[in-house]
Amino acid sequence: MKHVFRLKVGPVAFRIGSDWEAPLAQLRRLYAGYPTPEGICDFTVRVEADKPWRRRLRPSVAIRGDYVLPDAAPLPLAQGLLAAEMGMNLQMALGQRRYLLLHAGAVERDGQALLLTGESGAGKSTLSALLGERGWRFLGDEFALLGLGDGELRPFPRAVSLKNAAADLFADLPEERFGPVLSGTPKGTIRHLRPNDAAIAGMHDRVPPALILFPRFGPERPAAVRPVGAAELFMRLTQASTNYVALARTGFDALTRLCRSVPAAAIDYGSTEEALALVDRLWAAR
Amino acid sequence: MAGPRYLADADVLAVAAEMEGLTIVFHQASGQTHILAPPAPQILAALAGDAGDEEQILSRIGADFDLAPAAPAALAARLAELEAAGLVHRP
Structure with a gap:
């Protein structure tokens, strides 16, 4: 090259x-x-x-x-x-074979991690990036890396991929943290955002997971919280992992440990502020 | 005449986790993960390393559980599912 x-x-x-x-x-x-x-x-x-x-x-x-x-x-x-x-x-x-890879955003507070996962378009990337600018430490918006032996997350704070109107939510950040506007991509208009200095400085710190949320966005949807039990969590996370099958027994052990030890809930939200309030409430009650 | 005999690997339940009444089984022979509801785990336990026909399976499970009158029909259906999933086979 x-x-x-x-x-x-x-x-x-x-x-x-x-x-x-x-x-x-x-x-x-x-x-x-x-x-x-x-x-x-x-x-x-x-x-x-x-x-x-x-x-x-x-x-x-x-x-x-x-x-x-x-x-x-x-x-x-x-x-x-x-x-x-x-x-x-x-x-x-x-x-990737050294970690269980979960398609999830992740942020840290109080030395513990919140995972945001769910289907594409659920808002996990935007929410994790927003939380990263509001008192949480951004760990990643695309992949959460779960240690196979210790069950702890490794931060993977890549640039955030902000799609279409999501970039407007970050308009107050300095221009030098943004990449170029990429128009007409297969996913619409995309702009990348560099994580802040705290995220970059802490990228080698391991963080134990403490809460897993499945956000679901819908403008007409009333805010709602539904607990997700361990078995459902296991099933959902096998679908959210890109390498669970490849990791075989070690992936099974890592995922069962995560599902037995970390509470989870599905949240519906109609606005960003609603989602952030739900996150704060559930984090306090974890 | 006795029906077909079934067999599961002796270690079929060696890597498994109980969650909310379900049993999540990592099948070491295939590398596949299965989420099982009762009585599938009990059937696997009855056949682990010890082949048996439906009558023998009911007898083994009946030693630990009260069986409903519809148990034979349900057993046949569960055995078909477990066989399709590769968790039991005919020796």
């Missing part, structure tokens, strides 16, 4: 290579202040020309690396940053 950027996020080291400098320059700016890994990286991501002539002619990028999705559509070069981010997600989802 002609251009290379190396990045450490929590316990994971990435090597991102590209045919072009532009996407990597955007990544360097977005991840300013993050450590540079020493030695061999865990995962390699390649953001490279879809076809050789696509380096110059209507440049389009394909996401490649240690693990690939054969039918992934290429993106225009202007969305190269998104391609790199998707590439990092893909390597984690398909290749």
Whole structure:
């Protein structure tokens, strides 16, 4: 690869290579202040020309690396940053074996972690990022990494992917923490947000999980809380994990321990403020 | 004439967790996880490393539990499910 950027996020080291400098320059700016890994990286991501002539002619990028999705559509070069981010997600989802990976946002307070998980569009990413700006420490908005031996979370504070109107909720943050506006992506308009200094400084601290919430957003939905029992929690989290099956017995042991020891609830909310109030109430009562 | 005989691995319930009346079983032979409601775990326990036909299974389970008159029909249905899931097989 002609251009290379190396990045450490929590316990994971990435090597991102590209045919072009532009996407990597955007990544360097977005991840300013993050450590540079020493030695061999865990995962390699390649953001490279879809076809050789696509380096110059209507440049389009394909996401490649240690693990690939054969039918992934290429993106225009202007969305190269998104391609790199998707590439990092893909390597984690398909290749991570040291931790039980849960598709969840996570934040820390009082030395303990709150996990926000659920279906795509439930608001877990936005909520975890908002909490991270309101007194909680942001641990991640995409993947929660659960230690297989100790059951503790490893922070993985990647840049937050804010979709469409969600970016408006962070308008008071300094411009230098934002990546470029990426319009016309497969998920609409996306803007990345660098986590704050506290999240970056604490990315190597382990945090025991203390509460798991399944948020569900609906503008017409009345606010509601429903406890989620251990068996239902187990079933839901097997669906939220990208590597539970691959981890076999160790994944089973880690997940059963989590489900037996950590309370969980499903919350419906109609507005962001409603969700934040519910989170505070449930956290106090955990 | 006795019906078919069934058998489960001797360690079929070795990696399992009870949660809210359900039994979550990690099946070591296949690497699959199964969430079982009663009486499926009791049937597995009755067949773990010890093959038996339906009559023998009812007899083994009946030693610990009171069985309803509909138990034979229910047993046949549960055995079909457990066989489809790969947790029991015919030796």
